[in-house]
Amino acid sequence: MRTEEARPVRLEDYRPPDWLVETVELDVSLDATASRVRATLTLRPSGSGAPAPLVLDGDALNLRSLKLDGVALPPDQFVATPDRLTIAQPPHRRLRLDIETVIDPSANTQLSGLYRSGAIYCTQCEAEGFRRITYFPDRPDVMAVYTTRIEAERTEAPVLLANGNPVASGEVPGTTRHFAVWHDPFPKPSYLFALVGGELACVEDRFRTMSEHEVTLRIYVEPGKERRCVYAMDSLKRAMRWDETAFGREYDLDIFMIVAVSNFNMGAMENKGLNIFNDKYILASPETATDADFERIEAIVAHEYFHNWTGNRITCRDWFQLCLKEGLTVFRDQEFSADQRSRAVERIADVRGLRTHQFVEDAGPLAHPVRPVVYREINNFYTATVYEKGAEVVRMLKVLLGPGHFRKGMDLYFSRHDGEAATVEQFVQCFADIAGANLTQFMLWYSQAGTPEVVATGSYDAGAKTFRLDLAQSIPATPGQPSKAPMVIPLAVGLVGRDGHELPLKSIDGGTIERGVLTLTKPTESFLFAGVAQPPVASLNRGFSAPIKLSANLSADDLRFLAAHDADPFNRWQALQTLATRLLVDNTAAFQAGRAARTDPGLLDAFHVTLNDGRLEPAFVALALTLPGEADIAREIGRDVDPDAVFEARTALRGVLGEHLAGPLFDQYRRLSESGPYRPDAASAGRRALRNTCLDLMVATRRGEAISVAARQYQAADNMTDRMAALSTLSLCDVPERAAALADFYTRYADDPLIVDKWLTLQATIPELATLDRVKSLTAHRAFSFANANRVRALIHAFALANQKEFNRADGGGYDFIVDTVLAIDPRNPQLAARLVSALKNWRMLEPMRRAHAQAALRRVAAAPSLSPDVDDIVQRALAQH
Ligand SMILES: [Zn+2]
Numbered sequence: 001m002r003t004e005e006a007r008p009v010r011l012e013d014y015r016p017p018d019w020l021v022e023t024v025e026l027d028v029s030l031d032a033t034a035s036r037v038r039a040t041l042t043l044r045p046s047g048s049g050a051p052a053p054l055v056l057d058g059d060a061l062n063l064r065s066l067k068l069d070g071v072a073l074p075p076d077q078f079v080a081t082p083d084r085l086t087i088a089q090p091p092h093r094r095l096r097l098d099i100e101t102v103i104d105p106s107a108n109t110q111l112s113g114l115y116r117s118g119a120i121y122c123t124q125c126e127a128e129g130f131r132r133i134t135y136f137p138d139r140p141d142v143m144a145v146y147t148t149r150i151e152a153e154r155t156e157a158p159v160l161l162a163n164g165n166p167v168a169s170g171e172v173p174g175t176t177r178h179f180a181v182w183h184d185p186f187p188k189p190s191y192l193f194a195l196v197g198g199e200l201a202c203v204e205d206r207f208r209t210m211s212e213h214e215v216t217l218r219i220y221v222e223p224g225k226e227r228r229c230v231y232a233m234d235s236l237k238r239a240m241r242w243d244e245t246a247f248g249r250e251y252d253l254d255i256f257m258i259v260a261v262s263n264f265n266m267g268a269m270e271n272k273g274l275n276i277f278n279d280k281y282i283l284a285s286p287e288t289a290t291d292a293d294f295e296r297i298e299a300i301v302a303h304e305y306f307h308n309w310t311g312n313r314i315t316c317r318d319w320f321q322l323c324l325k326e327g328l329t330v331f332r333d334q335e336f337s338a339d340q341r342s343r344a345v346e347r348i349a350d351v352r353g354l355r356t357h358q359f360v361e362d363a364g365p366l367a368h369p370v371r372p373v374v375y376r377e378i379n380n381f382y383t384a385t386v387y388e389k390g391a392e393v394v395r396m397l398k399v400l401l402g403p404g405h406f407r408k409g410m411d412l413y414f415s416r417h418d419g420e421a422a423t424v425e426q427f428v429q430c431f432a433d434i435a436g437a438n439l440t441q442f443m444l445w446y447s448q449a450g451t452p453e454v455v456a457t458g459s460y461d462a463g464a465k466t467f468r469l470d471l472a473q474s475i476p477a478t479p480g481q482p483s484k485a486p487m488v489i490p491l492a493v494g495l496v497g498r499d500g501h502e503l504p505l506k507s508i509d510g511g512t513i514e515r516g517v518l519t520l521t522k523p524t525e526s527f528l529f530a531g532v533a534q535p536p537v538a539s540l541n542r543g544f545s546a547p548i549k550l551s552a553n554l555s556a557d558d559l560r561f562l563a564a565h566d567a568d569p570f571n572r573w574q575a576l577q578t579l580a581t582r583l584l585v586d587n588t589a590a591f592q593a594g595r596a597a598r599t600d601p602g603l604l605d606a607f608h609v610t611l612n613d614g615r616l617e618p619a620f621v622a623l624a625l626t627l628p629g630e631a632d633i634a635r636e637i638g639r640d641v642d643p644d645a646v647f648e649a650r651t652a653l654r655g656v657l658g659e660h661l662a663g664p665l666f667d668q669y670r671r672l673s674e675s676g677p678y679r680p681d682a683a684s685a686g687r688r689a690l691r692n693t694c695l696d697l698m699v700a701t702r703r704g705e706a707i708s709v710a711a712r713q714y715q716a717a718d719n720m721t722d723r724m725a726a727l728s729t730l731s732l733c734d735v736p737e738r739a740a741a742l743a744d745f746y747t748r749y750a751d752d753p754l755i756v757d758k759w760l761t762l763q764a765t766i767p768e769l770a771t772l773d774r775v776k777s778l779t780a781h782r783a784f785s786f787a788n789a790n791r792v793r794a795l796i797h798a799f800a801l802a803n804q805k806e807f808n809r810a811d812g813g814g815y816d817f818i819v820d821t822v823l824a825i826d827p828r829n830p831q832l833a834a835r836l837v838s839a840l841k842n843w844r845m846l847e848p849m850r851r852a853h854a855q856a857a858l859r860r861v862a863a864a865p866s867l868s869p870d871v872d873d874i875v876q877r878a879l880a881q882h
Pocket of ligand 1: 303325326329
């Protein structure tokens with residue numbers, strides 16, 4: 001366990017390193033319990049300043065020997081503890097250190113540093129895992145050139161991989177061991193180091209870059225799973241080509257490798273030339289993966305590949321700048337997916353994700369700026385705010401400056417900072433320089449937490465033929481930030497005429513409004529449009545141009561009109577969501593008060609029109625027919641939330657929708673059935689999505705014939721998408737067909753852990769009282785193991801994050817179960833435990849009884865002895881009073 005350091009760490013305390021590392025030569029001799037690591041570092045003082053002590057980070061290390069310039073260092077000249085190596089008075093010049101440590105990969109249950117995933121040796125060094133391998137200045141602004149020699153028993157680890165290009169390999173004479181040497185010519189921070197050793201099968205392909213450089217592509221998986229890498233390889237090649245066309249970025253080594261492992265704390269890791277993936281995000285075949293899995297594989301393979309430029313070639317100066325690589329790279333992978341699939345559908349899906357995860361985070365006790373200024377445990381800042389809101393901030397730069405200036409700004413960033421560890425200021429400065437713009441106020445997006453709220457009031461003057469839009473912005477208080485300055489909010493707008501056509505946007509002084517974007521910079525501002533011949537309906541924040549909460553004086557008629565006519569597909573979807581949310585919030589209050597729910601025939605008709613509009617993409621219609629989630633409704637209510645009432649309101653509306661549209665839903669369901677083999681492309685996936693959305697609404701009526709249709713689809717499906725869709729809609733009904741299908745599913749797939757994960761998740765997310773006991777008993781099932789992070793996420797995280805109703809049981813049993821689990825896994829895997837306890841982050845918005853249960857649960861964690869810094873940090877912040 002890590003000993004407590006001088007935390008918290010503050011951005012304002014940043015100082016450049018005293019010592020830089022030029023080269024690292026690692027010689028790692030793999031052994032299950034005693035791997036020997038010899039590190040040879042060439043170091044030099046960073047500046048001309050005064051001589052400084054040499055302090056290297058460690059974590060649970062055991063020093064065997066230390067030499068300076070080839071001579072053993074006398075014990076009185078250094079201090080080595082498990083977490084630090086200090087040479088108080090090193091010579092003030094270039095020097096060489098030889099450090100030998102021994103580590104135990106089998107005992108490493110934190111999955112940080114060098115560990116074993118099953119029989120495979122692998123590493124995870126971001127953020128601070130390299131210090132668990134050897135003593136090192138383990139900070140991203142120390143970039144060095146690495147050469148790695150790995151040695152192992154040939155039978156145990158026939159495949160030996162590290163970053164860079166392969167330079168040598170062979171037998172170790174007189175032994176049963178062999179070795180491989182890899183050299184990475186690009187200077188990189190230690191968090192991007194990786195090595196892998198094990199028995200792995202490989203799928204190989206080739207890619208010719210835009211300057212005709214031939215690159216070998218390899219994906220390594222457990223033997224026997226090669227056939228399930230086809231889609232990941234195809235995604236990789238498309239991502240490599242796209243980065244050349246969209247950003248002019250070319251791959252730079254002779255080989256690019258991905259290794260899929262089955263026990264991993266995150267999704268994937270972008271180590272230079274050697275990405276390591278959770279196998280969940282590599283392995284796919286029609287029989288084993290859903291359309292959503294295929295889509296995620298495509299996005300994550302692309303994301304990690306794109307890091308080669310945004311993260312690796314240009315890295316972060318310090319961990320406060322994490323959004324510099326993550327927000328930017330999420331933006332890039334979202335753009336890639338939008339180009340590969342449907343832009344409108346991708347945008348809606350991204351915004352749904354942002355609202356569900358980031359808006360909630362921004363409204364609770366764990367709210368923090370996109371670039372935090374203080375942390376106690378950096379592992380807790382791999383958050384929706386840093387990633388997803390960070391991506392929105394980059395997107396706003398593009399909206400504000402236009403695509404031309406944006407691309408030029410990116411080009412400048414790549415040429416100006418290649419090979420450097422950069423800051424957010426340096427990134428934004430590139431755009432300011434290209435566009436001649438002052439982006440000082442824009443920087444508030446990086447420093448102010450909280451979701452800005454914008455109130456828009458439109459009014460039409462028939463006499464003057466003008467339309468006036470009054471805008472007011474405010475940003476709620478967040479921890480440590482009681483009052484906020486006004487932000488720069490780019491608002492893409494349109495005025496839609498009564499005939500459904502777009503009206504020209506002219507400002508009162510005769511100018512046109514560039515790209516239809518208004519820029520709000522003050523607390524309140526008014527915009528006047530001239531020459532508006534008829535009363536328009538305003539379509540605001542088109543494409544979700546700014547990550548804000550918008551409320552506008554639009555009537556139900558206006559919203560239905562936009563749902564049918566808006567040229568902006570995002571706002572067509574949004575109009576239906578807004579209408580449905582208004583109804584669901586009202587009906588939640590009605591359920592709580594024992595009143596009858598109201599119906600909204602206008603909304604039902606709007607859904608009907610959308611369902612039957614043959615010009616719309618099926619994937620879009622599927623999203624449009626999906627009601628706001630329980631988390632969305634709870635967020636809209638904001639305080640004293642009763643998750644049971646929210647669930648009742650939503651379930652009732654799904655039933656009403658299913659009854660009202662029974663005929664058209666069944667027609668679409670029949671019309672969309674496909675013959676021919678499964679294909680994972682976006683159009684085919686969209687048809688399946690709409691068909692399965694129709695099925696889900698049909699089953700929401702609980703009618704016997706609909707349940708039979710779902711049971712038949714489950715049995716007849718020739719692909720995992722349709723089988724899972726039928727099973728998950730059946731799982732919402734306590735009928736014999738459900739039990740039969742769940743039992744059948746396990747029997748079919750018992751030997752495939754990734755599919756069994758789906759089975760675990762499904763049972764954890766059933767919204768009924770029996771679920772908590774079911775989840776508890778599943779922890780004893782032979783398919784489950786607390787030692788595997790994927791299993792814990794599939795069963796227990798899914799229960800806490802995706803089952804609002806049962807996690808938030810009125811008796812507090814859901815919270816108690818999560819807390820018991822957190823305390824049990826914290827000693828083994830603190831990162832996993834910290835993510836799980838974060839599920840309680842919204843406790844303050846609950847009604848008083850649940851709030852009291854949740855607070856007691858958090859206090860029980862806080863009171864536990866010897867918590868990891870990771871979990872302690874989350875509970876302290878979650879409980880703090882602001
Ligand atoms: Zn990333």
